[in-house]
Amino acid sequence: MTSLSPAPLISLTWTDHVTGTEGYLVVDRLVRGVSSGGLRMREGCSLAEVAGLARGMSMKEALHFDADNPGARYIPLGGAKGGIDCDPRAPGAYGVLVRFLRAMRPYVEHVWTTGEDLGLSQDLVDRAATEAGLVSTVQAAYPLLDDETGARRRLAEAFAVTVDGIGLDELVGGCGVAESALAAMDRAGVPHGGARVSLQGFGTMGGATARFLSRAGLTVVAVADVEGTIGNPAGLDVEALLAARDAHGTVDRGALRHGDRELPADAWLAADAEVLVPAAVSYAVNTVNQAAIKARWVVEAANMPVLPEAESLLAGRGVTVLPDVVVNSGTNAWWWWTLFGDIGPDAEEAFAHTRRSMRALTDRVLERAAADGCTPRTAAHALVADRLPVMAERFGWYR
Incomplete structure (x- = not known):
């Protein structure tokens, strides 16, 4: 097959x-x-x-x-x-x-x-x-694995690495999401500095994505968790919010600064931002609430956050959805790059490999979309259709 x-x-x-x-x-x-x-x-x-x-x-x-x-x-x-x-x-x-x-x-x-x-x-x-x-x-x-003992040790050591208080395993996914967004911005000639981002979800994926986009020069203007949205058009202090969240990604409102505002739960969706990152639940963007989106790019850090009908409406308004199968695939790939030995248990090596791989993949998908006149999701599906026969022929289902 x-x-x-x-x-x-x-x-x-x-x-x-x-x-x-x-x-x-x-x-x-x-x-x-x-x-x-x-x-x-x-x-x-x-x-x-x-x-x-x-x-x-x-x-x-x-x-x-x-x-x-x-x-x-x-x-x-x-x-x-x-x-x-x-x-x-x-x-x-x-x-x-x-x-x-x-x-x-x-x-x-x-x-x-x-x-x-x-x-x-x-x-x-x-x-x-x-x-x-x-x-x-x-x-x-x-x-x-060629060397199970060495591979298991390498993965265990990678999981023990922390960067500024956050585990490497939590950060690589957000690094990949951020790089996908940055690749799209670079192709469109949009500078990082001055660009704004709004995120739904501040757990493992959302928090790490906020950190990497902030450090790339973007201004994080809104973050939503289960308690609602925290917004500040001048920019939120991402590191302070990361330090104030619990194990489920909920931010202690006592850590908010002057100018930070508590907003309704869905305020993240309508934020004045170039980049919108749904990084929490599936089916977050539907045919009704998509009309509130002002962003140029919706970057799917969560799995299946944009309903297909909503994506069609967004495309008709010129909003590009960068699909989950591309954007949030870095976490899974990092596990295997590390276990199989393409990279070692080192943060800078992991981030460099993730950035290089995710940028190449995003560029490939966007190039295919431009060539075929289709959405990035359709382009990603086309690339998968090209690759599956090769995988099946080389490796088979069971052997």
């Missing part, structure tokens, strides 16, 4: 025998017998949502396949995703997580490599995985 199949390879629903909570695993496809995709926990998570995310992971993996670089050690995997319909803040959420991973243990051991996603931190996933009897959440990839 040389293209994305109409149905996933594996699709299952799990019911927690203690609470009745449902969880889901979808393996969209395998490459060399292995798939990759995070585990999210949020109230309202559905099988359809997880299936869409798994399909997106197949695309992200294919987009990072460098067929012309024989020296690359990272060979992309298939796509998968896990999800649990539970509020991660609920008192019994951790127990649900442990029981889900215990039930999914045969899949994690053999075909599904996973990690943190919406609602979960990597530390929490790792702790739950240990309690569930797993060696690692990426152990399905171990048979593909």
